[in-house]
Amino acid sequence: MQVEVPEYTLADEVLLDPSTTALIVVDMQRDFVEPDGKLYVPDAQGTVPVIRDLLERARAAGAFRVFTQDSHGSEDPEFSIWGEHAVEGTPGWEIIDELKPQAGEYVVRKLRYDAFYGTSLEHQLRVRNIETVIVCGTVANICVHYTAASAALRWFKVVLPVDGISALHPFDLQASIRQTASLFNGIVTRGSAIQFGQPR
Numbered sequence: 001m002q003v004e005v006p007e008y009t010l011a012d013e014v015l016l017d018p019s020t021t022a023l024i025v026v027d028m029q030r031d032f033v034e035p036d037g038k039l040y041v042p043d044a045q046g047t048v049p050v051i052r053d054l055l056e057r058a059r060a061a062g063a064f065r066v067f068t069q070d071s072h073g074s075e076d077p078e079f080s081i082w083g084e085h086a087v088e089g090t091p092g093w094e095i096i097d098e099l100k101p102q103a104g105e106y107v108v109r110k111l112r113y114d115a116f117y118g119t120s121l122e123h124q125l126r127v128r129n130i131e132t133v134i135v136c137g138t139v140a141n142i143c144v145h146y147t148a149a150s151a152a153l154r155w156f157k158v159v160l161p162v163d164g165i166s167a168l169h170p171f172d173l174q175a176s177i178r179q180t181a182s183l184f185n186g187i188v189t190r191g192s193a194i195q196f197g198q199p200r
Helices: 044-061 121-127 140-153 170-182
Strands: 014-016 021-026 064-070 106-110 132-138 157-161 187-189 194-196
Touching: 021 044, 021 140, 044 064, 044 132, 044 194, 064 121, 064 140, 132 140, 140 157, 140 170, 157 170, 170 187
Parallel strands: 014 194, 021 064, 021 132, 064 106, 132 157, 157 187
Antiparallel strands: none
16 A cells, blocks of 8 residues: 655744744653664664754754653553663663753653653743744654644644654654644744744
């Protein structure tokens, strides 16, 4: 079976006010990004330069930075689906060195795919008057998707840099992008097209 991906538009330029924008880096942990990881996503390493560039520019502009960290206990029920991964305190649970959070940056230890589920993420965004979230990282159709979806359902504007997300299969990647563009009315673009500054 072949499935044609419906067209979606890539925005050429996205200008975001850093005072009302948050960059959410999803699950860029060693178990997902590095080849010896428990749930390795082969395309994840290729997104690191894009995410790092976004992160450095968000820091320079003063935008709020959030890192999600998939966090499981030793007998988590999720292991029946994906096998053991991201066990809290293990090397594979750690965020990769290239994207290591700095002091003062917010880290969400999440139990499920959605970074809003059972966490204080929404509170942290609301008290900072955040209106727009840039969601990047891995895995596109799982934790990236459900975090973006949950943000959209809370009426945050979602921006998705397609070269800053990765998936286990190309179909999953394209399906997630399509859902963000159509169902959530999100902005789909490339990392380099995202600029921080005051709206004209």
